[in-house]
Amino acid sequence: MEPAVRRGRPRSEAADARIGGAALELLLERGYDAFSVDEVAVKAGVAKTTLYRRWPTKDHLVVAVVARMQDEVPVEYRGDVRADLTRYLNAIVDGLDRMRLAGRPAASGDTSAGLVAEVAAAAARHADIGAAVQAMFVRRNALVLRLIEQARDAGELREDVEPEVLFDQLAGALYYRLLITGRPLGAAYVDRLVTGVLRGAAARTA
Numbered sequence: 001m002e003p004a005v006r007r008g009r010p011r012s013e014a015a016d017a018r019i020g021g022a023a024l025e026l027l028l029e030r031g032y033d034a035f036s037v038d039e040v041a042v043k044a045g046v047a048k049t050t051l052y053r054r055w056p057t058k059d060h061l062v063v064a065v066v067a068r069m070q071d072e073v074p075v076e077y078r079g080d081v082r083a084d085l086t087r088y089l090n091a092i093v094d095g096l097d098r099m100r101l102a103g104r105p106a107a108s109g110d111t112s113a114g115l116v117a118e119v120a121a122a123a124a125r126h127a128d129i130g131a132a133v134q135a136m137f138v139r140r141n142a143l144v145l146r147l148i149e150q151a152r153d154a155g156e157l158r159e160d161v162e163p164e165v166l167f168d169q170l171a172g173a174l175y176y177r178l179l180i181t182g183r184p185l186g187a188a189y190v191d192r193l194v195t196g197v198l199r200g201a202a203a204r205t206a
Helices: 013-030 037-044 048-054 058-071 081-100 115-125 127-153 163-181 186-199
Strands: none
Touching (some): 013 037, 013 048, 013 058, 037 058, 058 081, 081 115, 081 163, 115 127, 127 163, 163 186
């Protein structure tokens, strides 16, 4: 008889939830520079080795926290693509503003991209971080692309609309405004953006 295969210790969902919650709270409170993996371990009540085994650097944990924030944003086609995309982009803007202001008072007047820029910089510095960030966006964007496909199939959008190109126009504008120009985002900008992009993509009515 072959010996039984020894399995590693199973991951605890409860521990993962505590770690994720502690990391998100500390990251938004402290900001990138003052964020500490060791402090997350203490706050979550887990061993430091547990965190470093899963997330070997602060950057890895930060990306996991950002992914957690993204996963909290629902993506659903409800039959009105303009309303659906506006709702989704407003939720993304709320998350970007939280990340931008992480560790800084809301009334600071600082227009820098904050944590968003730190994640982009980490992705550029380290190939594995870059791969993790790309995988995160591929996974999340697939849901939005499906929403756009459903709107196209329902006749709201032209048949030749490419979902990826349309979403690039929307998301690209948000990140350009945040990372490059420093201009505010907000609901009014999202409304103008969605209206402008869909003007050229909407199906013609008789």
